[in-house]
Structures are given as C-alpha cells and as structure tokens.
Amino acid sequence: MSGGSDHPKPFGPNTQLVRAGYDPFDYHGFINPPTVHASTVLFPDAQTMEQHGQKYTYATRGTPTADALCNAINELEGAAGTILVPSGLAAVTIAFLAYLSRGDHALVVDSVYGNVRHFCDTMLARFGIEVDYYDPAIGPDIEALFRANTKLVHTEAPGSNTFEIQDIPAIAEVAHRHGAVVTMDNTWATPLFFKPLDFGVDVSIQASTKYPAGHADILMGTISANDKHWRQLKRANGALGMAGSPDDAYQVLRGLRTMGVRLARHQASTVAIANWLEGRADVARVLYPVLESFPGHGIWKRDFKGAGGVLSFVLATDRKDDFKSKAQRFLDELSLFGLGYSWGGYQSLALQVDLSDRRVLQPPEEGPLIRLQIGLEDIDDLVADLERAFAAAALA
C-alpha cells in the first residue's frame, strides 16, 4: 500500500513502464527491487514501536516490494494511492466493501464481469445493500436510476464478453452530482490505453492477473483511488487485512516492464483477426470496439488510446435450437487456441460465452457467441487454426 509518487511524467508510456515505481539506487543499484518476505517488522526501541515511528510496521501494511508495484501503478493511473489484493475479483469486491454500507444502493453495469454479479446478488444482498444493473449504453440517462441512497456506480468498459463501451465522463458527471463514488474495472484497456481517473472515475480497478502479469501464472488485483477516495480505501484495506504476496508483486512489476510491447502485439493481431472475421460469411457479427461497425466505436475512438486483445464473434447458424453443438465443434477443432477463461497471458484462448445471467441485455439470436483472446503467436498460424475450426463447425 502506498501513497502517490512525486515523479513528474514527461516520458512516453513505454519509458514510463520501464522506470515506474522503483529507483535502483534506493537498493544498491540493483535494477529490480528486492522481494521482501515478511510478516514481522522489528522496531529499534519501545518508543518507536509505540508511535509506529518508522516507514514499515507490519507486512500487511506495506513492504518495499509491494510499494515498488503500488508506486508504479500510481504513476500509470495518476492515482493518490493503490492497494494490492489477491485477485482481480477481490479488487472489485473490496472496492465495493470500502465504499458501501447497509441500506445503500449501487448501480452496476449489466455487462459486468460475471463473478462480480454473483458477489452483489449474494454477499451484498446479505449485508442489506441493493444493486440494480444498468444498460452499458445508458450514458447520462443513468440519472433516472438514481435513488437518494445510491452511493456507488460501477463501470466496466468494454463490458465483459460483449465489449460495450460506456460513456464514462457522462456517467461520472451524473454520479458526482448525486454524491456517488464511481468505480471502474479497466482490465481490458489497462492504464496504457485508458486512464480512468482522467475521465472522472474515482477508483480504478485492474486484474493484474491479465496484462500486467502477462504470463498466466499470477493472480493479483490493484485498486487505485484519487485523492478524495484514497483514505477510505486505505482504511478498508487495513480493516480487511488484504495484502498481495511479495513474489506475486515482484512478478507483476516485472511483467509491467514489457506490458507495452506485449499489448502492441496483442492489439495488432486482434485488429487483423477482427477484420478477417468480419469478412466471413459464417460470422454474423464481431464484437470489438475498434471496428467501425461496432456500436460503441465512436466513444472508444474519443476516449481510448488503444485496444486490448480480447473480442467476441457470433458464429452464424440456422440451427436456432442447438447453438451449443455448433460452438463445441468449433472449439474442439482448435489446437493453438487453448480452452480457458483467464486471459491476458501469451497464449491464444477461446470459449463459448454464457450470457444467461444478463438482466438488461439479450444474447445474440444469430448463433453462439465465441470469445477469443488473441495471444502472441504468429498470426498466420492463428488464422489457419481458426480456418480449421470454421470448417469443422460448418459440418455441425
């Protein structure tokens, strides 16, 4: 856990990624920070102990390794402070616990990451907190959903699996007029392509599991708040006892150093594959904000500097009664694309999207929805893999 750094930000995004968060000469010139394994921190005397008169007091309250990562995230997000938590899901749930109390009402986008909906419908409901789900395309009309007790608006853009872009500045303006805190899950774009706090968001959330870690081997989340909301987040973190492990923090910081080049590659390959998919007769629709045909494209272009490497498409079929077997034929034929959920690593992934939990949005009628994460493989190999899968699906 750490407050904001004093570094000016004159550098480009990749230079910033290389340097952020840690000065090698703070630790004998070693270019990477030490991985500090600790629970106990010793004090030199009783008075220092009594007054907590030193920088580190207990490892849940910060270590040099956690600080190096938090400082780096603060710089990227333009945040007053960041906390580390054990997963991306925990980053959303802990942000909600930090700002919501019994009797409050929250507005959560209907295209939210599915496990967040489960948290809202089970634990928040148990704690007497009501949640309404809103259409991601709502923009300033979200005002009609506000109640006197609406305390939090949660955004995620693009939405999970269906990639709707939200008008974040318009929503934030309404929320602030009503005194509500605005949280955003910005995992797809990362702060390289969208800086939530610059667009009116108060609390920016990332599953560092995905692009920051980048190798499908770490679970971690970050929650970054602006000046106004940092103290409350820090207090909640202290009360809950959340901490990221030093080894994972080290690996996420290591991943951040190369995140820019990895994202550039993910983006270039995904844009090429999105265009290729859009030209196919056996694809009914491609859901990716970079495409001009996509409804949220205008806002994406206005607000975002780039795109993540996850998209969905609707596999066209006449068999309205059996989307599943068509999708499974397609998926089972893939060999380079692994069948797996957690994206952001180096390998391409695919799955059939389940939209049965949506309250506002209707699933596509033209066929099953397939989500792809485009990895770092050679694009010709990926296209050949997809070609084989389309051919197999055509037989279903």
Ligand SMILES: Cc1ncc(COP(=O)(O)O)c(C=O)c1O
């Ligand atoms: C948009 C988004 N947010 C949060 C998460 C949760 O991250 P984690 O797997 O670290 O819990 C995911 C996971 O897929 C995600 O896609």
